[in-house]
């Protein structure tokens with residue numbers, strides 16, 4: 001496609017299909033300034049530039065490195081400026097980042113995550129058993145409850161508190177950036193939720209990650225703000241992202257009957273199919289904010305200290321110079337890996353967990369319902385208006401008996 005001006009970068013049409021705009025940007029303005037409410041940001045859309053930005057030692061993840069305009073615009077607020085929620089690894093650089101990451105990385109190794117496969121299967125089977133009648137919404141009925149159950153199990157969030165957590169988290173993850181007041185209220189709620197949870201773990205320790213972090217905090221290995229911030233990051237990052245992978249991924253598959261039939265004929269293709277889902281229409285639109293600490297040139301553009309930088313993972317993952325025929329859903333691609341989980345020091349710590357959950361959820365629903373089909377025109381589906389995430393509000397299907 002080639003048009004003279006860039007298709008809109010905001011609004012329902014963009015949310016429904018952002019890829020024509022990304023194609024235009026990659027061709028005509030691969031590293032460009034885009035207007036946001038209250039400030040401008042650099043948007044990086046080509047794969048090679050995206051990798052450079054994600055791994056650049058002079059691009060800081062610390063919100064304190066952001067320009068005064070970015071900070072005044074409240075774009076990261078209140079999440080990036082509340083010590084009890086913001087002092088986690090994704091906002092840290094260098095030694096601080098490594099220390100915070102090391103505190104939890106042992107919990108998320110691929111081997112430990114494989115150990116959770118049986119639990120993911122048990123939860124999924126229970127959710128599928130509950131489906132009643134011929135119609136279902138695979139976002140509400142499967143994609144939401146599975147990841148929240150698993151991450152809450154891991155962290156030790158009591159069953160009775162999970163609905164409250166889910167309500168607060170979904171505001172933060174799927175709200176538009178402009179809904180600042182709504183986000184702020186939900187953030188207040190989450191701050192209180194986490195502080196109550198830490199108090200609970202102090203008085204009633206369990207066999208869970210949060211109890212372990214509380215113990216480390218008593219030993220002085222982690223500041224109390226880092227403790228609540230880490231719990232916050234893991235709960236949020238470990239939840240909505242996987243919801244979107246399962247929802248977007250199932251949609252992609254249901255829209256590609258040949259690939260669906262190939263998978264049904266040979267379920268050993270599932271890991272390749274999930275990997276292609278992450279490239280083709282992954283859950284994370286843009287990587288989190290980065291800020292140059294000195295002048296930096298990427299894609300021929302000079303970025304100044306403090307300039308906010310967004311890396312479009314969705315755009316980079318459709319770059320034709322890396323992925324031949326990039327708009328085709330084509331599991332089993334060889335060559336460069338996609339950027340769905342990021343790249344470099346902040347590469348997703350939960351990648352193995354997300355893949356296990358998606359494989360279990362998608363494999364199980366397809367095995368149980370051989371005639372599964374979309375129950376709506378894909379053009380009618382509503383997407384989250386979030387600037388960070390790409391996910392579906394619902395995925396109506398016919399189960400087909």
Ligand code: HEM
Pocket residue numbers: 054089090091101108151233234237238239241242245282283284287288289313339340341342343345346347348349350351353354
């Ligand atoms: C399909 C699901 C997921 C996707 C697509 C995804 C994607 C990403 C991406 C793109 C980043 C890098 C962000 C950046 O560099 O700005 C990231 C980081 C991170 N993810 Fe995930 N994620 C997923 C699931 C999870 C899960 C299940 C967890 C937790 C258990 C998790 C925890 C994290 C954490 C803690 C980081 C920060 C790592 C660091 O700063 O060193 N993610 N994720």
